[in-house]
Amino acid sequence: MSDLNIIKLFEAILDKSSIIVGDDLKSRFYHIWKTDIPLESMCLLLPKNTKQVSSILKICNDNQQEVIIHGGLTNLVGSTKSNKNQVVLSLEKMNSIIEIDKNGKTLTCESGAIIEDIINTAKDNNLLLPLNFGARGSAQIGGAVSTNAGGLRVFKYGMTRNLVLGLEVVLPDGTIISSLKKLMKDNSGYDLKQFFIGSEGTLGIVTKVVLRLYQNPKTRYTALAVTNDYQNVLSLLKFMEEKISKNLTAFELLWNDTYKQMVSDKTIYNKYLPDNYKYYVFIEYMGGDFTNDYNTFEKVVIESIDKGIAEDAVVGRDEKEQLNLWGIREDVAVLAEEKKFDQQFDISIPVALIGEVIDKTIEQLENCDGVKTIFPFGHVADGNIHFIIGKDSDDDNLKSKINDIIYTNTEAVEGSISAEHGIGIDKKQYLIKSRSKDEIELMKIIKKSIDPKNILNPGRVF
Numbered sequence: 001m002s003d004l005n006i007i008k009l010f011e012a013i014l015d016k017s018s019i020i021v022g023d024d025l026k027s028r029f030y031h032i033w034k035t036d037i038p039l040e041s042m043c044l045l046l047p048k049n050t051k052q053v054s055s056i057l058k059i060c061n062d063n064q065q066e067v068i069i070h071g072g073l074t075n076l077v078g079s080t081k082s083n084k085n086q087v088v089l090s091l092e093k094m095n096s097i098i099e100i101d102k103n104g105k106t107l108t109c110e111s112g113a114i115i116e117d118i119i120n121t122a123k124d125n126n127l128l129l130p131l132n133f134g135a136r137g138s139a140q141i142g143g144a145v146s147t148n149a150g151g152l153r154v155f156k157y158g159m160t161r162n163l164v165l166g167l168e169v170v171l172p173d174g175t176i177i178s179s180l181k182k183l184m185k186d187n188s189g190y191d192l193k194q195f196f197i198g199s200e201g202t203l204g205i206v207t208k209v210v211l212r213l214y215q216n217p218k219t220r221y222t223a224l225a226v227t228n229d230y231q232n233v234l235s236l237l238k239f240m241e242e243k244i245s246k247n248l249t250a251f252e253l254l255w256n257d258t259y260k261q262m263v264s265d266k267t268i269y270n271k272y273l274p275d276n277y278k279y280y281v282f283i284e285y286m287g288g289d290f291t292n293d294y295n296t297f298e299k300v301v302i303e304s305i306d307k308g309i310a311e312d313a314v315v316g317r318d319e320k321e322q323l324n325l326w327g328i329r330e331d332v333a334v335l336a337e338e339k340k341f342d343q344q345f346d347i348s349i350p351v352a353l354i355g356e357v358i359d360k361t362i363e364q365l366e367n368c369d370g371v372k373t374i375f376p377f378g379h380v381a382d383g384n385i386h387f388i389i390g391k392d393s394d395d396d397n398l399k400s401k402i403n404d405i406i407y408t409n410t411e412a413v414e415g416s417i418s419a420e421h422g423i424g425i426d427k428k429q430y431l432i433k434s435r436s437k438d439e440i441e442l443m444k445i446i447k448k449s450i451d452p453k454n455i456l457n458p459g460r461v462f
């Protein structure tokens, strides 16, 4: 069917303002990270409800029309790229929060709701959505579900998967599968929602989500501790788990060059501790005792110095200091802006091996002509390390040399080439380094059985 004819079919479902075509597409972009790339698409559709999503997919499936799903466009693996023959469906108009159940501690919303809005709604009701990462102001909950997003509190609360109780999803043929139950336990047959969590929009469009919430903590404090020895990073984690396990909500790490860049005169962040240590650990404490929590946490941090585990530390007391400390950890755009071209990595490594694997990787990258900056950082307690590697050129040979260094070292310790960002388009060729041939075959069988015409997010993951 011609582009014009298929758009006519969409016009029977959506009002004109929800169908963007021609020159109006030029003001839309498919990525907001560092570069905004003009959207290439036959048309962009902005459905307002699940029924419209279903009707759109039915038309596309009947006409073998490929559809690319757009959430908040913050992914880092090229998964929302499209071409001029593809229809783009954006969930941005489906952003309402439908219900908050204070007693059951759940929140039900449409998938286009922005994560930060959900966090704030939960907070207004004295509840916590623990999902927390740098892109929360733009990323949508549907995108987080589809990528099984992680972030800063995974080791305490788990990935997005652990926070999803119910889902409504539209299959490629338009069938609506709605299971918006608020149950923590439901073993009545296959747990179908798991197919859609983390499958990067290849199996269905998530339209509604039921999230599990937690009691909102009354206090939040952050410490920055330093050491020169990775064994001490591990000891510090163990020490904190022993002393304050139920209050320990994040344990993050920056390497020296990354810290230096984040507190340099190019940023707005205060340098709380000198920049000559090898490791900078961010420890978050959340609790329920206004009167004593700060002192309890400070005491434990001081004890870690007295015992020689940390060499020095500071504890942020007020909101301003918390924001400054977390800015140093989270404002990774500063690292990407340093060089015109960069490559980003999101690997998983067994926690005990992180020190030696990253040392070896940095040494190999330093010997790689064309690499200008190396910024490692990450969610060390759950084994997830990121790299932003800056270059002055976009040379393909250099790109694959860098990929090979990082992924070979990751594969050697049975790590993962994608801890939380997904595979998208950019990492497809390296999937085999993390998953066996049989696993990939099984993924393809599942894809084929749910989307036999391969219309939904084709070419992503494998």
Ligand SMILES: Cc1cc2nc3c(=O)[nH]c(=O)nc-3n(C[C@H](O)[C@H](O)[C@H](O)COP(=O)(O)OP(=O)(O)OC[C@H]3O[C@@H](n4cnc5c(N)ncnc54)[C@H](O)[C@@H]3O)c2cc1C
Residues within 6 Å of the ligand: 033, 068, 069, 070, 071, 072, 073, 074, 075, 076, 079, 080, 091, 111, 112, 132, 133, 134, 135, 138, 139, 140, 141, 142, 143, 144, 145, 146, 147, 148, 149, 150, 151, 152, 200, 201, 202, 204, 205, 206, 207, 332, 333, 420, 421, 457, 460
């Ligand atoms: C500064 C920064 C920091 C980040 N930090 C983290 C981090 O700590 N942890 C982490 O996990 N990620 C992180 N990310 C990556 C990114 O924010 C997450 O992958 C996020 O979950 C993507 O959500 P989104 O709404 O932007 O989805 P998009 O980028 O729009 O889409 C991502 C994928 O999901 C699909 N999709 C989107 N919405 C739906 C839907 N409703 N139904 C089906 N498929 C859909 C898309 O087609 C695409 O394949 C970071 C990104 C940035 C820019």
